[in-house]
Amino acid sequence: MNELLHERTRQVSENIRRINPPELFDGEVYGMSQGTVDPRSGLVFLSGQVAWDEHGQVRGEGYAEQARVxxxxxxxxxxxxxxxxxxxxxxxxxxRGEVEEHMAEVVPLVAEAFAGIRPAVTGIGVASLATRDTLIELEVVARVPGAAAV
Known part of the structure; x- marks a missing residue:
């Protein structure tokens, strides 16, 4: 029974495409990918994106600058x-902090980026993120056009 379960898990895992573009921080040291694509559902799940360069260094000091990155x-x-x-x-x-205190800086940038698209959005205030200097993190679920959905 365990062998059958292991084989099924391996088959499902092999079908998932890992997304790790070289322009983004390589999360392998943390056992993560920047995103995954499930070809059966046609969905991509991106890990939370922060204002890091490919070396894991924070770019931008304020909420607006970090939101752009x-x-x-x-x-x-x-x-x-x-x-x-x-x-x-x-x-x-x-x-990081109270969402309401930073809406004026972040919302216009998000609204511009998603103009006319209007995805479902949730804003969550948190005590901390990946590093002390990280102020904002954006996580998405999206469709992959043309992916074979079951």
């Missing part, structure tokens, strides 16, 4: 998966 990183991850911002179904915005 995180949005650029989202674009890179989505394009590597064969998707785009236009295909985003859900966006989660994690903000």
């Amino acid at each position: 995180a949005l650029d990183n989202l674009r890179v991850g989505l394009e590597a998966a064969g998707s785009s911002l236009e295909q985003v179904l859900r966006l989660r915005i994690y903000i």
